[in-house]
Amino acid sequence: MKKLAVLFLTSLLVCAMDFSCKAGQVLDRILNNMILDVSNGPVNYKQSKTVTSKKPLGQTFTTGSRTVEVSRIAIADAWWHPSWSEDESLVLTLWDSPAKTKQIASAEMPYKWRAWEGGVIMFTLNAPVQPSTQYYFELTVKGGDGEIVGIFLGGEYKGGQAYEGGEPVEKNIWFEVHSRPVFDRDAAYADRFSRWNLDYPGLERVKEAVLAKDWDRAVDELIKYYESRTDLINPADKPKKNPNYDTTADDLVLEMKYKDPAGTIVDLGPNWNHYREWPTRGGVGLTRTGLFKNFRSAYLNTGDEKYAKAFNEFMFHFLDDMPSPLRAGVIKPGDKRVKAAPEPGLAGGSMWAGLSIGARMNQIWWAYSGMHASPNFSRDIRAAWIFNMVDMAEVLALQKGGGNWESQMTTALYSLAERHPELAKSKEWFDQGVTEMLNNLWATSRADGSVQEPTFGYTTLIINRYKALLDTCRKLKIQLDAKYIKRVEKTIEYLMYNTEPDGLLPSRGDTFNFVSSKSQLEWGADYYGRQDFRFVATGGKQGSRPLSTSAFFPIGGWLVMRSDWSPDALYLNLHNGKDMGHGHADELSVVIDAYGSKLVVDPGCYIYGTKYHSELYKTRNHATVTVDDADTRVREMGPNRWVGMRTVDYFEGTNTGYEGLPDNILHTRRIVFVKPDYWIFEDTVAGHGEHEIAVRFPFYPGAVTLDSKSGACHTHNKKGNVLIKPCSNRGFKSELYDYGFPIGEAKLDQARILKYSKKCNLPISFDTLIFPYAGQNPPRVDITPVGEAAFRIQLLDKCVNDVVCLDTTKTSELNFKGRAAVLRLQHTKLARFAWIDGTKLEYGGKMLAMTDKPLSSLEVIYEPDVVRIIASQPEPSLQVASMKRKYCVVGFGKPFEVKGDVIQPYAF
CATH class of the missing domain: 1.50.10.100 (Chondroitin AC/alginate lyase)
Structure with missing residues (x-):
């Protein structure tokens, strides 16, 4: 009886490789999917062994009670280790016993195919075996210097013995045996069709065939049902020759190769291996539509049946090599919820991750429809694909993810x-x-x-x-x-x-x-x-x-400052919040647009899995501050504060520190938006000891000029540009250097980063003017310190004289008590002022405003006849200079007549 089962399975395997076989035999093999027959626990990536041509590694194992084929054996290897040379292969041979009297099967993994997801290499054997029988597999090296380092260990296995150089040893290498059991055709098909409500309208003929156990007819009727649904199968999806269509990429796929977004041709052998790993794999979408789009597009645009034939073979391997982990026994029938990212191997890895199957099971009909007109898209593959859709749904319903x-x-x-x-x-x-x-x-x-x-x-x-x-x-x-x-x-x-x-x-x-x-x-x-x-x-x-124009999102740690809603608006975006997935180390970094141009940017993302993707994560590639080039901590969020007014926006935020540095080293960024013209940044790094501080501004691709003496830097765009200039000389070195700005997912365009840096003892502060402008000519802007934390900003082209104060300041010209203040003089006359957390502001010997209790915000605007006063709360002690205006408007109230030089807007 055992021999008959083995012979039957062998005939199925032969037919699976020959798509001219009788309908049902290929489908039978796919439905008699591989199961996890033997395993010795999770991979131990911390310990490994070395295999050599003189000292092979071996393992005995015992097949299951219903096993009649060892389809694959998986081992785990550090394929990235340099010991595996281009002329070497790792060979796995299945023997009857450690005595190696009879060789049963063998598979070779050449260097070009060595890179498998998670290091789990699966050797296809398809070897008929006996149930409940012990066998021996052995790893050897062919070619090269005969040595491959990094065969990872596994756990204890009681059903067999580990060997090195033919001698028993204690520690097992990690392995899995993927086997096929005796095929019970009635049970297999009955189980599959139980996934349908056969009383559903349209499935009457399917039900009739199922009740009669006429499985071939039931399969045919199921296919007819789905192919009659125009919501799934587009009747217009028929091949039509397009003389302008380029098949270059598709022809590579026929050769089991793929040209990735970086231009590298990747060999997907053996058999369009979807567990193949390479640096830019993340940009291919292999786990979703991946190669499906090549077959579909090539067939519909050429009508050449070679694409349909190859697609049919491709789909056989796709469905046969990657069975449902639930049907394979990796997920147990009683499991309630499982993780959405399975381990590599028969568990499914990235191909059975919730994200992958969730996308694929809803894309099946797009790919199916594109090939449905071909006579070479076989009946068995059509049916297996439909069954696979339900398998994916069953696994997805068990998986638990997040975000x-x-x-x-x-x-x-x-x-x-x-x-x-x-x-x-x-x-x-x-x-x-x-x-x-x-x-x-x-x-x-x-x-x-x-x-x-x-x-x-x-x-x-x-x-x-x-x-x-x-x-x-x-x-x-x-x-x-x-x-x-x-x-x-x-x-x-x-x-x-x-x-x-x-x-x-x-x-x-x-x-x-x-x-x-x-x-x-x-x-x-x-x-x-x-x-x-x-x-x-x-x-x-x-x-x-x-x-409103500006907005603050305190829970997420996002801030937007904007001058208006026109296409030429000044725009600043800042982030100082947690990274709960897919974020970067970008605390307190900014993005700036103005006058229709992108100016200061966040580079965003490059192809997943590449070194440059990891590089772009780093703080040094963002418009923020680094200490010793360390990345910001991102798992917690520091304090943020925003005050929005008509003429001024104010932000103050502090990060939660830097990876690998003392907890007391913190960056605080304060931004004053002097509407509608420019921003002043104050960056302060608290802490102690000597460290290298760097303030960076990555630019969008385009020409940039730096005056290294003054530190002034400006862009050269056709429309909008920006001038970045230190407000005072604090000994920071200025430089420009190149970086790659991602265009799309795979291309990099050269761009520049402006860097101000200094090695110094903490604490330290650095103030910067960010001045966007339209056209080619930088504005004439003069910056003069008027105190330890106060600056006069003269916009010479506009006859504007601003004073920006970033702390309590007392000089002969300015006396301010509070956190921040901005005064604007137009043609030497006071036009407006605003403060944050202030109690007193004098300028030029004249009292402008004072209060007994701090006001978190106060804004005063002097129009020709009216003074407008907007305060954060109605403070009775507030006094504001009238500057000889006739009328006053408080908040959004009605105008009232001003009497005298001082207004007490809230004195009741």
């Missing part, structure tokens, strides 16, 4: 259930998906509208899932608690305020360049009737302006 992963996974689950009501668990999956997506919405969004992952690429991604949820519930007339609907509105509002003047969002964190907020804002305008959303979405062509 944007959870939002994508839960959306995928309820979306599949809505699209496929014919599935037995569709209602259960729909309810689970919607419930968990609501929980995710509440967990990942904040009351201020910000989203937990501080990167706008993922913010828009997750908000798209919120949108889909609300749309689905509205369509299906599902009543939602109003708090969820309001929370989504706040997230759209958050996007609105962060939107740059050109309609894009900053390339923060793991955002590839700049993403648009247009679709989210347009949706929000329609859903909520918000005309301010529409205004920003259309660039001011429709709707009405938002009520």
Whole structure:
């Protein structure tokens, strides 16, 4: 009986390799999927052994009671170790015993194929074996110097013995045996069809065949059902020759090769290995549509059946080599929830991660539809793919993620259930998906509208899932608690305020360049009737302006300062919040736009997994301050404060320190926006001891000029530019150096970073003028210190004389008590002033304002006949100089006549 089972399985294997076999035999093999027969626990990446041609590594193991084929054996190796040379192969041979009397199968892993995800290399053997029998596999080295270092260890295994050089040893290398059991065809097909509600309209013929156990007919009827659904299969998806279509990339895929975004040709052998690992793998999307798009596009644009034939073979390996970890026994039937990122090996690794299968199971029909017209897209592969869709849903329903992963996974689950009501668990999956997506919405969004992952690429991604949820519930007339609907509105509002003047969002964190907020804002305008959303979405062509220009999001640690809502507006974006995923070490960094140009930027993200992706994470690539080039701590959020007024915005924030440095070394950044013209930055680093301090400003690609003597630096764009200039000489060295600014996901454009640096004892402060301007000529700006923390800023082209004070200051000209103050003189006449936490302001010997108790904000504007006073609270002791104005307006009140030189706006 055992021999018959082995012969039957062997015939299935032969047919699986020959797609001209009778319908059903290829499908039978795929449905008789590999299972985890033997394993010795997790990989121990801290300990390893060396295999040599003279000292092979071996292991005996015992097959399971129903095992009739050893399909694969997996080991774990540090393939990146330089000991594995280009002319070497790692060979795994399966023997009957350590005596090696009979060789059963062998597989060779050459250098070019050595790189597997997580170091887990899987050797395909497809060897018929006997159940409950002990076998021996051995690793040897072929070619080269005969030595490969880094075969990782595993745990204890009682069903066999480890060997080195033919001698028993105690420590086992890590291994898995992936086997196939005796195939019970009736049980296998009955189990698969139990995943459908066969009473669902349209499945009558499927049910009839299932009840008769006519599995081949049941499969045929199931395929007919799905291919009759025009919501899944587009009848227009038929090949049409396109003479201009370039098949170069697609022809590489036929050769099991892929040209990645960096231009590197990657060999995906053996058999389009989806666990192949290389530095730019993250940019290929191998876990999602990946190579599907090449086959689909090539076939539809050429009609050449070679692409369909190759696709069919590709899909066999895709489905056969990567079975469901639930069906493979890695996930146990009783498991309630499992992690969304499985271990490499038969557990599925990245290919069965929740993010991957959530996307793939909803993309199946796009790829299927593109190939459906081909006679070489076999019936068995069509059916296996449909069954695989349900396998993915079953695993996804068990997986638990977080953040944007959870939002994508839960959306995928309820979306599949809505699209496929014919599935037995569709209602259960729909309810689970919607419930968990609501929980995710509440967990990942904040009351201020910000989203937990501080990167706008993922913010828009997750908000798209919120949108889909609300749309689905509205369509299906599902009543939602109003708090969820309001929370989504706040997230759209958050996007609105962060939107740059050109309609894009900053390339923060793991955002590839700049993403648009247009679709989210347009949706929000329609859903909520918000005309301010529409205004920003259309660039001011429709709707009405938002009520305010600047905005602060205290929970997320985001700040936006903006002069107005025109395309030429001055715009500053700052982040000083936690990184809860996909963020960078960017505490207190800024992004600046003005006059239609991107000026100071966050470089954003490069291809996942590359060294440059890791480099762009670092603080030194952001417009902030580093100490000894260390990265900022990102797991906690320091204090932030913002005060917004009509003529001045003020921000003050402190980070939580730097990795590897004493806790008392902290950076505080204060920003004063003197509207509508410029910003003053004060950067202070607290602590003690000698350290190197660096203040950096990465520019968008373009020409930049630096006067190294004065430290003044300006850009050379066609439209908007910026002048950056130290406010005083504190001995900082200035320099420009190159960096690569990512364009899209794979290209780097040369850009410059401005760096001011000094090795000094802490504490230290550095003040900077950031002055945007339109056109090619830098403005004539003169900066003169008028105290320890006060500067006169003369805008010579505008006859404007400003005084910016960043602390309590007393000189013959200026007497201020408070945190910060700004005075503006136009043509020598006082036009306005404002303070933060002030009690007294005198200028030129004249008292401008005073109060017994500090006011967190005070703004006074002198118009030709009116003085406007806006205070943070109605303080009765406040006195303000009238400067001979006839009328006074307090807050948004009515004008009243001024009597005398002093106004007491709140004296009742």
